[in-house]
Amino acid sequence: MPEAPRDKGARKKIVAVGLMKKLMADHFYELDKAAKEGRPKVAWCTSVGPAELLRAMGFLVYFPENHGAVLGATRTANDYIPLANAIGYSPDICSYLTSDVGAFLKGETPLSKAYEGITSVPKPDVLVFNTNQCREVQDWFLWFGRRFKAPVIGVNSYRGVKDVTEAHVEGVAKQIEALVPTLEKVSGNKFDIDALRKTVALSLETTVLWKKVLETAAAVPSPITFFDGTIHMGPAVVLRGTQQAVDYYKALLPELEQRVAEKSGALENERHRLYWDGMPIWGKLREMAELFQSLNTNVVASTYCNSWIFDAFNPKDPFRSMARAYTELFIVRSDEAKEAYIESMVKKFKVTGILFHDSKTCPNNSNCRHGMPQRLKERLGIPFLVVYGDLNDLRCYSEEQAKTSIEAFVEQLER
Amino acid sequence: MFGGIDLGAANAKCVLMDANGVTLSKAACKTGASFASAAERVFADAIAALALSPGEAAGQRRAEIEAVCSTGYGRASTGLASLTRTEISCQALGCAHYFPGRALTIVDIGGQDTKVIRLDSTGARTDFRMNRKCAAGTGAFLEEMAHRLDIPLAEFDRMARTTSASAPISSFCTVFAATELIARIRTGESKESIIRGIFVSLVKRVRELDPLDGDVALTGGVVAYHAVVADLLSAEIGRRVLVPPDPQFTGALGAALVALKARGARGPE
Numbered sequence A: 001m002p003e004a005p006r007d008k009g010a011r012k013k014i015v016a017v018g019l020m021k022k023l024m025a026d027h028f029y030e031l032d033k034a035a036k037e038g039r040p041k042v043a044w045c046t047s048v049g050p051a052e053l054l055r056a057m058g059f060l061v062y063f064p065e066n067h068g069a070v071l072g073a074t075r076t077a078n079d080y081i082p083l084a085n086a087i088g089y090s091p092d093i094c095s096y097l098t099s100d101v102g103a104f105l106k107g108e109t110p111l112s113k114a115y116e117g118i119t120s121v122p123k124p125d126v127l128v129f130n131t132n133q134c135r136e137v138q139d140w141f142l143w144f145g146r147r148f149k150a151p152v153i154g155v156n157s158y159r160g161v162k163d164v165t166e167a168h169v170e171g172v173a174k175q176i177e178a179l180v181p182t183l184e185k186v187s188g189n190k191f192d193i194d195a196l197r198k199t200v201a202l203s204l205e206t207t208v209l210w211k212k213v214l215e216t217a218a219a220v221p222s223p224i225t226f227f228d229g230t231i232h233m234g235p236a237v238v239l240r241g242t243q244q245a246v247d248y249y250k251a252l253l254p255e256l257e258q259r260v261a262e263k264s265g266a267l268e269n270e271r272h273r274l275y276w277d278g279m280p281i282w283g284k285l286r287e288m289a290e291l292f293q294s295l296n297t298n299v300v301a302s303t304y305c306n307s308w309i310f311d312a313f314n315p316k317d318p319f320r321s322m323a324r325a326y327t328e329l330f331i332v333r334s335d336e337a338k339e340a341y342i343e344s345m346v347k348k349f350k351v352t353g354i355l356f357h358d359s360k361t362c363p364n365n366s367n368c369r370h371g372m373p374q375r376l377k378e379r380l381g382i383p384f385l386v387v388y389g390d391l392n393d394l395r396c397y398s399e400e401q402a403k404t405s406i407e408a409f410v411e412q413l414e415r
Numbered sequence B: 001m002f003g004g005i006d007l008g009a010a011n012a013k014c015v016l017m018d019a020n021g022v023t024l025s026k027a028a029c030k031t032g033a034s035f036a037s038a039a040e041r042v043f044a045d046a047i048a049a050l051a052l053s054p055g056e057a058a059g060q061r062r063a064e065i066e067a068v069c070s071t072g073y074g075r076a077s078t079g080l081a082s083l084t085r086t087e088i089s090c091q092a093l094g095c096a097h098y099f100p101g102r103a104l105t106i107v108d109i110g111g112q113d114t115k116v117i118r119l120d121s122t123g124a125r126t127d128f129r130m131n132r133k134c135a136a137g138t139g140a141f142l143e144e145m146a147h148r149l150d151i152p153l154a155e156f157d158r159m160a161r162t163t164s165a166s167a168p169i170s171s172f173c174t175v176f177a178a179t180e181l182i183a184r185i186r187t188g189e190s191k192e193s194i195i196r197g198i199f200v201s202l203v204k205r206v207r208e209l210d211p212l213d214g215d216v217a218l219t220g221g222v223v224a225y226h227a228v229v230a231d232l233l234s235a236e237i238g239r240r241v242l243v244p245p246d247p248q249f250t251g252a253l254g255a256a257l258v259a260l261k262a263r264g265a266r267g268p269e
């Protein structure tokens, strides 16, 4: 058998990545076609909105946050953010929102570079949000709803939840159920509980596999990095509730397990293991990955990649289990619950330091602003570092300063 | 002999020391546009400042330098060094050298940023913080204010000491602080109290970085040229802050100590 191609670190390349590229291309072409032909209907959905319900009702689902991340990763976000600022969307609010709105105002999308023939994001027939992560998503969808004259509906979730109770679950489940009549009207399809059970079952299967993928990083050395994770999570994000997502992780997992068995680490020399809390700095993923590699330090686990693990999905009780899954999410929780979670991750992944990304335009996903790093340092006895930056707006990021503080942090760990 | 070169955003500093960790000479110059040439210059100046035996040329002394470590913003930009360390590590080492056996909270106010570094009593670093991407609370802030007031920066320390009054300056932002300053001039505040107010606001920005408990040591170019900052910070925290000799050289000194340690030479305890 010919040897699999190897990358710079002399590791075998992950073959499954080829499948992911195809799945992502199919996803965008399918959406583009549907938007052009008007069939099937297209629903825009927030990252942890009720995608299972939308799919069960026959919608193709598009995730603007994924588009936001693409704008960040392609470093085009800063071309567009000022356009949204100029129409009254402040530079201090979510830079996914401002870059996405700005790109639309300019009539551009990075998708056209990646996928020939696609010239625009797919026109929505309905936009469905869940404010479990932030209020920004609602404002974001309302802007597009006005532009496209499409209905904007959603779930207004609880925030800062310590323990998820029946009352929370009940409240959210009722709101999800209340979306059905509008979705029936827009899609022209009748709601079918068995179809929903099926998509919830597929989401559960995806999430179980994705969790196993991430947990391979508990091995020493870890076969993946956080930066790899932000790429591999694509299908878990945009194809949750489909067979394709399940297929992708079924292909990826054995490759990583093989690496673990061979003790083949993502880094040639993994001396330190860190946890990343907060958003990625999308425009600097490669630089960050290279920096950590040069410091023999692996960021092995993150709140961000873990945010697409939903243990609660249960096809027998679809609405309530969706409600629970969407509410148990890290970003929805109180600092107490978040700290307990990070503690368990620190132990599971054997990390010796925590990085907090203070993302200027996303207070919702910046957990270092209310004393959490200091409390965790006290509780866990491991040091932390706050990296100041942003998810998309590179005006808020000073590369030299970030590099120096990361290097200094690793020097501190060396002692 | 061992060398440490600290290539800061505003100034380059160099320390040369012997194998016992005793400083033999030091030099400083403006960094200017090129880190590499600033490094060459400051290194040559430090060598030139070494004591020579009769008949000995500076070039001969250069050959005695076994290892050089660079630090600071431009640390990767010079070929003179075989080692690099961040300024955070070097400040810590340099400061611990002067205050051995003490747990320290070091406040380093440089030309472009301010850092707080915590050391335990063994000199091991336990924590550090850097200011955000803003110049408020750094040397650059003072330069901008001097420019706005059209008063030489060298006069600031003396003028600030002539009064106990300080004009309040509350803005986070350097540009807005300058606007406030103009407003103070208009309302007839004395220049002295405005300048003292500028130092007070700088100290306040530092205060926001850390609780500053325990022994606090102050380093960096700002305190080297404006000793009033040490007085104001002492007043702010209610305890006398420690200032090492030549506080602008502690980073370079720490770098030289790294070079010395790396060569396995007998270092100071």
Ligand code: SF4
Binding pocket: A065, A094, A095, A096, A097, A133, A134, A135, A136, A137, A279, A361, A362, A363, A364, A365, A391
């Ligand atoms: S969670 Fe943060 S990054 Fe995500 S949409 Fe909300 S504000 Fe934007």
